[in-house]
Amino acid sequence: MSSHAATIDHHHDATTSTGIPNKKLLWWAFLASDCMFFGALISTHLVYRLNPPPGNAIPTQVFNIELTSFSTFILLMSSLLMALAVNAIQKGNIRSTRTMLLGTMFFGCIFLGGQVYEFAHFVAVKKMTLSNSIFGSTFYTLTGTHGTHVAIGVLLLGMMYVRTFKPAHGESGLLRNFAHLAAVCTVMAVSFIWLVPSGIEAIYGAPVGELLSHHAVPFGIGAVALAVVFWFARSGGEVEFGEKNAIDVEAIGLYWHFVDIVWIIIFTAVYLLEYL
Amino acid sequence: MAEAIAKHAFTGAGHPPAKATFELMARPTAKTGLISWLTTVDHKKIGMLYGGFAILFFLIGGLEALMIRTQLMVPNNRFIGAQLYNELFTMHGTTMIFLAVMPLNAAFFNLLIPIQVGARDVAFPRLNAFSLWVWVVGAFLLNVGWLSHIVPSWQFGGAPDVGWFGYAPLTSKVFTPDLSTDLWVLGLQILGLSSIVASLNFIVTIINMRAPGLTMMRLPVFCWMALVTSFLLILALPAIAIALVEVMFDRNFGTNFFEVSGGGQPILWQHLFWVFGHPEVYILILPPMGYVSEILPTFARKPLFGYPIIVFSGVAIGFIGFGVWSHHMFTTGMGVVATAAFSIATMAIAVPTGVKIFNWIGTLWGGQIMTRVPMMFALGFIWMFMLGGFSGIMHSAAPADAQQQDSYFVIAHFHYVLIGGATFALLAAIHYWFPKFFGRMVPEFWGKVSFWLIFVGFNCTFFPMHFLGLNGMPRRTWTYDSNMGWNEGNFFATMGAYLLGLGIFTYFAVLVWSFFKGQKCGNDPWDGRTLEWSIPSPPPEHNFAAIPNVHARDAWWYEKTHQDEIAAEKAAHIKAEESHGGIHMPDQSWYPLFAAAGLGLAAFNFAQLHHPVMMMGNQVLSSHLPLALTGGVIMVAALYLWSLEGPGGYHIHLDANGNATESRGDHH
Amino acid sequence: MSAPATTADAGHHEPSKFHFYIAIAMILSVITGVEVVLVYLPIAKWFVVTALVVLSAVKFMFVIFFFMHLRWDKVFCTILFFIGLVLAGGTMWALLHLFGADAGKPLSAAALDFARLTVG
Amino acid sequence: MTRPRLVHRNILRLVTASFAGLSLALLSGCKLVDAVHQIFSLSGPQSTMVTAGPVAKSQWDLFMVTVYVTTFIFIVVGAVLAYAQIKFRAKSEADEHAEPPPQGHGNPFVEIGLIAASVFLLVIIAIPTLKGIWYTHDVPDEDKANAIDVTATGYQWWFKFEYPTEMVKLPGGAGEAPLVTGNELVVPAGVPVRVQLRTVDVIHSFWIPKLAGKVDMMPNRGNFLWFKADHPGYFYGQCAEYCGESHAIMRFRVIALSAPDYAKWLENQKQAARTVTASSLAAAAAAPTVQFASMKFDAGAALSGSPQFDADPLGAWKAMQKPEAGENAALIATGRKLFNEKTCVKCHMVRGHEGIGITGPDLTRVGARSTIAAGVLENTQDLMHKWIKDPEYFKPGNKMFHGIGGMTGYMAPNDKGDLVPNIILNDTEITALVAYLHSLK
Numbered sequence A: 001m002s003s004h005a006a007t008i009d010h011h012h013d014a015t016t017s018t019g020i021p022n023k024k025l026l027w028w029a030f031l032a033s034d035c036m037f038f039g040a041l042i043s044t045h046l047v048y049r050l051n052p053p054p055g056n057a058i059p060t061q062v063f064n065i066e067l068t069s070f071s072t073f074i075l076l077m078s079s080l081l082m083a084l085a086v087n088a089i090q091k092g093n094i095r096s097t098r099t100m101l102l103g104t105m106f107f108g109c110i111f112l113g114g115q116v117y118e119f120a121h122f123v124a125v126k127k128m129t130l131s132n133s134i135f136g137s138t139f140y141t142l143t144g145t146h147g148t149h150v151a152i153g154v155l156l157l158g159m160m161y162v163r164t165f166k167p168a169h170g171e172s173g174l175l176r177n178f179a180h181l182a183a184v185c186t187v188m189a190v191s192f193i194w195l196v197p198s199g200i201e202a203i204y205g206a207p208v209g210e211l212l213s214h215h216a217v218p219f220g221i222g223a224v225a226l227a228v229v230f231w232f233a234r235s236g237g238e239v240e241f242g243e244k245n246a247i248d249v250e251a252i253g254l255y256w257h258f259v260d261i262v263w264i265i266i267f268t269a270v271y272l273l274e275y276l
Numbered sequence B: 001m002a003e004a005i006a007k008h009a010f011t012g013a014g015h016p017p018a019k020a021t022f023e024l025m026a027r028p029t030a031k032t033g034l035i036s037w038l039t040t041v042d043h044k045k046i047g048m049l050y051g052g053f054a055i056l057f058f059l060i061g062g063l064e065a066l067m068i069r070t071q072l073m074v075p076n077n078r079f080i081g082a083q084l085y086n087e088l089f090t091m092h093g094t095t096m097i098f099l100a101v102m103p104l105n106a107a108f109f110n111l112l113i114p115i116q117v118g119a120r121d122v123a124f125p126r127l128n129a130f131s132l133w134v135w136v137v138g139a140f141l142l143n144v145g146w147l148s149h150i151v152p153s154w155q156f157g158g159a160p161d162v163g164w165f166g167y168a169p170l171t172s173k174v175f176t177p178d179l180s181t182d183l184w185v186l187g188l189q190i191l192g193l194s195s196i197v198a199s200l201n202f203i204v205t206i207i208n209m210r211a212p213g214l215t216m217m218r219l220p221v222f223c224w225m226a227l228v229t230s231f232l233l234i235l236a237l238p239a240i241a242i243a244l245v246e247v248m249f250d251r252n253f254g255t256n257f258f259e260v261s262g263g264g265q266p267i268l269w270q271h272l273f274w275v276f277g278h279p280e281v282y283i284l285i286l287p288p289m290g291y292v293s294e295i296l297p298t299f300a301r302k303p304l305f306g307y308p309i310i311v312f313s314g315v316a317i318g319f320i321g322f323g324v325w326s327h328h329m330f331t332t333g334m335g336v337v338a339t340a341a342f343s344i345a346t347m348a349i350a351v352p353t354g355v356k357i358f359n360w361i362g363t364l365w366g367g368q369i370m371t372r373v374p375m376m377f378a379l380g381f382i383w384m385f386m387l388g389g390f391s392g393i394m395h396s397a398a399p400a401d402a403q404q405q406d407s408y409f410v411i412a413h414f415h416y417v418l419i420g421g422a423t424f425a426l427l428a429a430i431h432y433w434f435p436k437f438f439g440r441m442v443p444e445f446w447g448k449v450s451f452w453l454i455f456v457g458f459n460c461t462f463f464p465m466h467f468l469g470l471n472g473m474p475r476r477t478w479t480y481d482s483n484m485g486w487n488e489g490n491f492f493a494t495m496g497a498y499l500l501g502l503g504i505f506t507y508f509a510v511l512v513w514s515f516f517k518g519q520k521c522g523n524d525p526w527d528g529r530t531l532e533w534s535i536p537s538p539p540p541e542h543n544f545a546a547i548p549n550v551h552a553r554d555a556w557w558y559e560k561t562h563q564d565e566i567a568a569e570k571a572a573h574i575k576a577e578e579s580h581g582g583i584h585m586p587d588q589s590w591y592p593l594f595a596a597a598g599l600g601l602a603a604f605n606f607a608q609l610h611h612p613v614m615m616m617g618n619q620v621l622s623s624h625l626p627l628a629l630t631g632g633v634i635m636v637a638a639l640y641l642w643s644l645e646g647p648g649g650y651h652i653h654l655d656a657n658g659n660a661t662e663s664r665g666d667h668h
Numbered sequence C: 001m002s003a004p005a006t007t008a009d010a011g012h013h014e015p016s017k018f019h020f021y022i023a024i025a026m027i028l029s030v031i032t033g034v035e036v037v038l039v040y041l042p043i044a045k046w047f048v049v050t051a052l053v054v055l056s057a058v059k060f061m062f063v064i065f066f067f068m069h070l071r072w073d074k075v076f077c078t079i080l081f082f083i084g085l086v087l088a089g090g091t092m093w094a095l096l097h098l099f100g101a102d103a104g105k106p107l108s109a110a111a112l113d114f115a116r117l118t119v120g
Numbered sequence D: 001m002t003r004p005r006l007v008h009r010n011i012l013r014l015v016t017a018s019f020a021g022l023s024l025a026l027l028s029g030c031k032l033v034d035a036v037h038q039i040f041s042l043s044g045p046q047s048t049m050v051t052a053g054p055v056a057k058s059q060w061d062l063f064m065v066t067v068y069v070t071t072f073i074f075i076v077v078g079a080v081l082a083y084a085q086i087k088f089r090a091k092s093e094a095d096e097h098a099e100p101p102p103q104g105h106g107n108p109f110v111e112i113g114l115i116a117a118s119v120f121l122l123v124i125i126a127i128p129t130l131k132g133i134w135y136t137h138d139v140p141d142e143d144k145a146n147a148i149d150v151t152a153t154g155y156q157w158w159f160k161f162e163y164p165t166e167m168v169k170l171p172g173g174a175g176e177a178p179l180v181t182g183n184e185l186v187v188p189a190g191v192p193v194r195v196q197l198r199t200v201d202v203i204h205s206f207w208i209p210k211l212a213g214k215v216d217m218m219p220n221r222g223n224f225l226w227f228k229a230d231h232p233g234y235f236y237g238q239c240a241e242y243c244g245e246s247h248a249i250m251r252f253r254v255i256a257l258s259a260p261d262y263a264k265w266l267e268n269q270k271q272a273a274r275t276v277t278a279s280s281l282a283a284a285a286a287a288p289t290v291q292f293a294s295m296k297f298d299a300g301a302a303l304s305g306s307p308q309f310d311a312d313p314l315g316a317w318k319a320m321q322k323p324e325a326g327e328n329a330a331l332i333a334t335g336r337k338l339f340n341e342k343t344c345v346k347c348h349m350v351r352g353h354e355g356i357g358i359t360g361p362d363l364t365r366v367g368a369r370s371t372i373a374a375g376v377l378e379n380t381q382d383l384m385h386k387w388i389k390d391p392e393y394f395k396p397g398n399k400m401f402h403g404i405g406g407m408t409g410y411m412a413p414n415d416k417g418d419l420v421p422n423i424i425l426n427d428t429e430i431t432a433l434v435a436y437l438h439s440l441k
């Protein structure tokens, strides 16, 4: 392809029939599908909320609205940073993009931490578990699914972040590739091995301190591996990533914002309305 | 214009192919042999794999049906026992719907959509391969339970036995403690994932990859129906995905979604299932309506009558289809208002469906009808689908349905729409496009023999079932008493099923023969109307030497009547493209296969977290958690490498005689 | 297409939306604050419910149209997303009504206990 | 461009013609005519056409409306389609290569006309549908006062029936409880019956085709249906929702009796279980037995199978109500003892005797039922013997064999967790048990 277009029009892609880039179309279609996904989950929650069986948990006695409002605010701010990341890459400003990506991830993690704390607190202090009331079942499943979406978002952003360092000309040794891959795999394995069982433990009632001590080893390995990934990723020199990748960042952005709007609905429908 | 055309050929939306940085697996380049099939991203190869698997499962599902019919041949039969029978009908329904008709449709989506819209591949070729392999994983999980009948020491608990719509609370641990139900839940979940991913791909392909001049209102009806179907899939599948998650949590983590003692409402499962399930039946029938809308004009030698209305009614069917799900629940005590609303909404669907039937007849009217085999199946489709639709209308009258629901009348209804409808159209389509993709004709005579066997056998099997149902015979019953007046009907139906089986056997036997020995054919054996007939049979890897310019609805028909104009255009396109480096094709990749395999490993072990599997008296895979996690890690790692690897690509250059040479790495 | 676009000159770009995004984010935070306060105010329940629904709808629209650029993209994206949104909303609405109707009510607690007793 | 040639068309015609001829010839064989007639017959005991009550009748009438309308459409549309297929068929090979026909694209007026016609035809179906939905939902207001209430509860795989308004005294002064029976629902004819539908496990569905369409028994929900039997009769019912292994044979019966017969039946049911001793036998011989008025049975059935029973099921049922000839008080007493010893009592209620269980069907008057094991077996001494000997054979997975709710059945886990026989019976013991159970009238 020899068309050396000087600029990239981010709202029109001449290679497609509609002018919408394929990836953008893909993500919007996926989000339409995800609406149904959360629609079904929220329906389940509300159906049981409006017709509770005897002996159901009482939400207002469980909730901690201050914490949730704070999380909501944090997620909104992460959305802002995400929008700014897209804005930056559309200008070809990679440094700023990286900062914004990191910021988004950071806020996402705060949100997740808030949720882990919330779950652990509800279980340990408020005695509401996944299985001891139907409210517990629907609440944890709905907000947990949302949390999973956030976690996947963080993972995608992390991958994107690493990708921004990919050297331009593909020169890198085999060993380096293997080391990089091994580190990435370790991070993933550890986050699974750490997250899944500790999530289950949390749901069944273990307080945060205990969780950390139980899973100290995998957590430690994960932290080290994470550092390794970043170290490998941070190669100097020319990188391949650039303004042309704006669509990739934007795609993840769409996903991230969607997760945010789902939370907007959950915040109102699941939390706020309970206080009336 | 030339620029747009050259770009159009690009797959992977403007990614400059770069040398892979993290090249762990060399990108495979084999064009033949096992590796080429495992790593392919070519929509035609993927389509054929889908088709091959689907036909295999169609035969397995048919075999299951034959066992069902044999058991029901005479009253109080003890050919097979209750438990096995329950597994058989569950797996027959699940197999036919999820592993035969849906993937056969997916096969045609893959084979035809890119060619009919004038593209070189789908929008995301590797994602397409991923859908295929994920589908294989789902099919495996659903069927692996059969193994424990062969090797009893593998305690999967047999194949799933909860019925194809798995009503809670029968699916709870209390009532079906064995692994089969977990595998069913995960299998369906994974098939759903595959379908959503594939559908997103097709949506983007149809909307975004159309050749220049191919406006939406010139799109072949088949592509329209595929588009509507893809939308139905992405919008309906999430409902069942959530429902399955809820069942899975109930079974494994003690939630109460459908747990009666915890206040759960099993009826919620029914709602969520049918929110998916009803659109699902249109997912099964809309693509067949597309095939028929392609075949009828070809063999009547006339364009489709009322194209815009056929398209619009397809969209309308899809849309209304989302508002009628509770007609499967007329007997669950929804209350009068809800029952009335769903009853009327259901009837409304007859209108857009009728419109299609009328327009197909309009297409025949005044034509020169050539009754080739595909045409016979297509005409058979119209007749049989109409009958099935009528019994659907009888169901929609809710009070009358209270007598029909869960009786053989329903069985008759849906086999008329599913076999007389979907399957007939699929058989028509296979026969019609076989020459295109294998370059050989299927003999007419044997095709007709198989048609008549199938047609007669089908009606003998299922017509009496209307009467069995009205005479009170319930479905899903492994045996019946001799004094109920059902003996003759069942015997006759079973004989019909054998005849039908013979027909199906003949049909596929003839295909196999034709694959090796059939008469060779050229581009356009049927005097077709759409773009696929403009390219060689079988199509070359890059589909089109020159991306066509579309000037009219039946693009190829127009080309045939305007040859000079088109020839000039094409020469210009070829030149333009060569000056841009030749025809760009995406590279093969291992990662879709690896990601799917990781998913399979994860799901298979996840299902067994709470069920140690015994093999030869020993507990094997004693701890499934590590294996499940390993699978998850493999999947994520493969996806990660996939994203780093990039679409890649190489170029094809055509000489004056149309011979192709390839060049790699000449990306400028 | 393969031109290293990092060097593309900024002159051709539309004006930066940096401050605009910040403004949107501020509005969103304020709305959220209002929402939280609203539920504690002693106002008629129907009013609060309506207000909450409207406010979250506004937030929703702000995010999809500005953060997610629907406002600047081709309308087709909007249509695409709203197909899913409308169907999901409609299905939710229908489900809530189906379960809210008298016929949809679960057995009373007493009847439930009765049913449980008879299981033995 | 290659085109398949039109070979074989004539051969094919010949084949189809001879196939049709052959089948006609076969069909004209008169035994076959009968058989074919049977295939389409709608006169079985679960026929939805031969109705015996207003609910089922309204449902059949509505069904016939849909049949008329769709048949009409089929004839019209089918005729046009058939005409087009024949008229516009390429008659010869030359035809096929002729100039293509005019490439017309459609006609909006035709389309709109056909849409309007379809809507009109649907309205014809919709109106009676709506009427029917409200009519079949609940007992009409004017009849509400007469209606009786019963509760039907589904168990895997049998039905329990309760009469909430008919209280019986529990033995030993333990107060009162509603009358309970199993698998055979006895109701008065000519009276609306409102059946409350409950389940203790999975979803079942309650269906008596001749009396009313089905309604499901949903866990945690209070469904109900109503029906009315026009005349006394014996009706077949069936669980119509897949509910596990033996769903196929989860059947039941409804016996509609005239008002006085029903009163007598209730009277008898409310007594404690019948105890047979030598002296009671002698006393009974002297006293007049319960007599049922003679009544007409809806004989519109053409049935095969056990002819004596099917010829007059209601008569057969009535016969079951009377004590059997040749009752042996000693054998019955042994049976009663065994019923206790073999732990049958912990699952089965025999009101007034030792039986106290509630996880199995109430057997207080099992001897007076026409069928056992949820309508699967005729209640002859022989078949009951076989049932008690090997329930698993007749009903795979049944809870009497496998145990339920903490009660062990014929099989139970031993210390190692393997299933081993738990209730072991020999033929003599079973004979005594059967004698006892058959004495419970």
Ligand code: HEA
Binding pocket: B281, B282, B284, B285, B327, B328, B330, B346, B347, B349, B350, B351, B353, B354, B355, B357, B385, B386, B387, B388, B389, B390, B391, B392, B393, B395, B396, B397, B401, B404, B405, B406, B410, B413, B414, B417, B418, B421, B422, D070, D073, D077, D117, D118, D119, D121, D122
């Ligand atoms: C390909 C699949 C397919 C299709 C296309 C349909 C089409 C229709 N179906 Fe069917 N259906 C199934 C597959 C399908 N169905 C399956 C699998 C089940 C059972 C699931 C299970 O329980 O396992 C089922 C069950 C089912 C039920 C539930 C029955 C029960 O369990 O009690 C109902 C009830 O309303 C119903 C109705 C309809 C209607 C009204 C249509 C309409 O779309 C039909 C419209 C078509 C026509 C009417 C014919 C042509 C029209 C004209 C010529 C115009 C003029 C006509 C009129 C004005 C009437 N179907």
Ligand code: HEA
Binding pocket: B058, B059, B060, B061, B062, B063, B065, B066, B068, B069, B089, B090, B092, B093, B094, B096, B097, B101, B163, B164, B165, B411, B415, B418, B419, B422, B423, B461, B475, B476, B477, B478, B497, B500, B501, B502, B504, B505
């Ligand atoms: C597209 C879907 C589809 C198709 C094509 C079919 C095809 C057939 N179906 Fe079925 N059917 C369903 C979908 C379908 N079915 C569903 C959804 C259910 C409900 C399940 C449930 O209740 O959960 C059902 C249930 C069902 C029942 C009711 C079972 C019960 O409720 O107890 C019956 C009974 O007769 C039946 C029969 C048949 C028959 C005879 C065929 C025939 O058309 C089959 C013809 C094909 C063959 C006969 C194969 C021939 C091949 C060979 C002979 C070669 C074999 C060789 C190899 C394998 C190498 N089907």
Ligand code: CUA
Binding pocket: D154, D157, D203, D204, D205, D239, D240, D241, D242, D243, D244, D247, D248, D250
């Ligand atoms: Cu109970 Cu089927």
Ligand SMILES: [Cu+2]
Binding pocket: B277, B278, B281, B325, B327, B328
């Ligand atoms: Cu349906």
